[in-house]
Amino acid sequence: MSSPAPQKKHLVIVDDEPVIVQILHAVFEDGPYRVTTCANGKSAMGVMRTEGVDLLLTDKNLPDINGLELLKLAKEVNEFAEVIIVTGYASLDTALTALELDAFDYVLKPLNNVFEIKKKVQRASEKQDIRLENRRLVNDLERKNCELASALSEARKLQAELIQSEKLAGIGTLAAGIAHEISSPLFGIMGLAEAIVEEDETRLCHDYASEIVEYSRTIRDIVVELSSYSRASSAEYLTTVELSKTVDDAIRLVERSSELGGVEIRSDVPPAVYLNARTNEVQQVFVNLVKNAVEATAAHHPGEGGRVTVTAGSDDDAVWIRVVDNGPGIPADKQGLVFDPFYTTKAPGKGTGLGLNIVYRIVTKYRGTIQVESIEGAGTAFSMSFPANT
Numbered sequence: 001m002s003s004p005a006p007q008k009k010h011l012v013i014v015d016d017e018p019v020i021v022q023i024l025h026a027v028f029e030d031g032p033y034r035v036t037t038c039a040n041g042k043s044a045m046g047v048m049r050t051e052g053v054d055l056l057l058t059d060k061n062l063p064d065i066n067g068l069e070l071l072k073l074a075k076e077v078n079e080f081a082e083v084i085i086v087t088g089y090a091s092l093d094t095a096l097t098a099l100e101l102d103a104f105d106y107v108l109k110p111l112n113n114v115f116e117i118k119k120k121v122q123r124a125s126e127k128q129d130i131r132l133e134n135r136r137l138v139n140d141l142e143r144k145n146c147e148l149a150s151a152l153s154e155a156r157k158l159q160a161e162l163i164q165s166e167k168l169a170g171i172g173t174l175a176a177g178i179a180h181e182i183s184s185p186l187f188g189i190m191g192l193a194e195a196i197v198e199e200d201e202t203r204l205c206h207d208y209a210s211e212i213v214e215y216s217r218t219i220r221d222i223v224v225e226l227s228s229y230s231r232a233s234s235a236e237y238l239t240t241v242e243l244s245k246t247v248d249d250a251i252r253l254v255e256r257s258s259e260l261g262g263v264e265i266r267s268d269v270p271p272a273v274y275l276n277a278r279t280n281e282v283q284q285v286f287v288n289l290v291k292n293a294v295e296a297t298a299a300h301h302p303g304e305g306g307r308v309t310v311t312a313g314s315d316d317d318a319v320w321i322r323v324v325d326n327g328p329g330i331p332a333d334k335q336g337l338v339f340d341p342f343y344t345t346k347a348p349g350k351g352t353g354l355g356l357n358i359v360y361r362i363v364t365k366y367r368g369t370i371q372v373e374s375i376e377g378a379g380t381a382f383s384m385s386f387p388a389n390t
């Protein structure tokens with residue numbers, strides 16, 4: 001399908017001298033314009049108002065209306081109209097007024113050289129084309145700008161939504177992490193509270209109650225610490241943690257809060273091995289590692305034979321800790337995944353897969369490293385190392 005031929009430009013010629021109108025009509029009639037001739041200003045106004053105008057070639061001194069008035073009207077009707085004024089007076093004034101009113105050019109009477117007029121009209125038409133093209137480009141640019149602005153605001157909106165959903169996901173992980181970490185001391189508290197209900201001996205009740213207070217503090221501290229996880233640990237909260245004591249506490253908490261299934265848990269940590277850290281966080285590391293080891297090993301050695309051992313030591317450069325079990329081991333291709341959040345091999349509802357991720361975050365927070373070594377069917381060892389001045 002061919003596109004429709006471009007509309008011809010409307011050239012309006014106005015002169016009260018019939019001969020001149022005739023000549024001009026003859027000059028332009030076979031050209032690229034649709035030509036209308038008018039013998040006076042009034043009819044020219046009517047034509048321009050009803051049919052529009054692209055190019056106006058008008059005598060300045062018409063009997064009824066001044067050619068400069070027609071110029072103004074042409075510009076009102078079409079802001080891109082180009083006007084050439086024909087004048088009998090070769091005065092500078094006339095020329096200047098015409099140009100001031102934004103005429104494209106002027107032509108002097110008598111019209112000796114009609115081809116010069118033809119050229120001037122052609123140049124006026126070319127100037128008009130350039131202005132129209134410019135306007136088209138500007139419009140195009142404005143449209144593209146608008147599109148860009150709306151794409152940008154769409155992108156901003158998406159980004160804000162993404163940040164929001166990441167925040168929500170972060171809050172979800174945080175909440176799951178807190179729930180995970182407080183569940184052991186919470187089970188410990190429940191066990192002790194039940195024991196108090198059954199216990200008649202006041203002294204034992206006091207002991208249980210003070211342990212309940214201890215575990216409640218642990219829960220409070222875990223909530224506070226985990227909620228402010230992103231903040232750098234401030235030195236004022238750090239204490240010198242004696243590992244042997246913290247390991248004992250952690251083992252007791254695991255014993256209180258989980259089914260041991262006959263697994264024997266041993267601590268082989270000599271006294272006077274210290275870490276400069278928050279006690280709670282060190283305890284969380286041991287609780288998670290020992291609990292994982294117990295859970296894996298109990299399933300592997302039903303009844304008895306399962307063993308979990310915690311060892312630690314230090315020299316001038318480093319403090320090292322190991323949690324070793326004789327459980328089922330971790331397949332080589334899965335060892336790289338165990339520290340990922342939500343990686344779990346436990347049945348749905350049994351594990352969240354957050355334990356080792358929390359361990360990893362605590363260890364690295366204190367500039368430590370943690371590694372897993374495991375042989376399938378033989379057991380697993382988690383080894384940590386901290387710089388000596390930690």
Ligand SMILES: Nc1ncnc2c1ncn2[C@@H]1O[C@H](COP(=O)(O)OP(=O)(O)OP(=O)(O)O)[C@@H](O)[C@H]1O
Pocket residue numbers: 180288292293294296297325327328329330338343344345346350351352353354355356357380
């Ligand atoms: N000592 C271990 N022996 C064998 N597999 C282990 C051991 N420790 C961890 N794993 C494996 O690593 C996975 C991730 O452990 P992690 O503590 O992060 O989560 P989880 O124990 O599955 O869940 P949750 O901690 O919420 O109970 C476990 O599901 C298990 O497959």
Ligand SMILES: [Mg+2]
Pocket residue numbers: 288291292351354355356
């Ligand atoms: Mg776990």
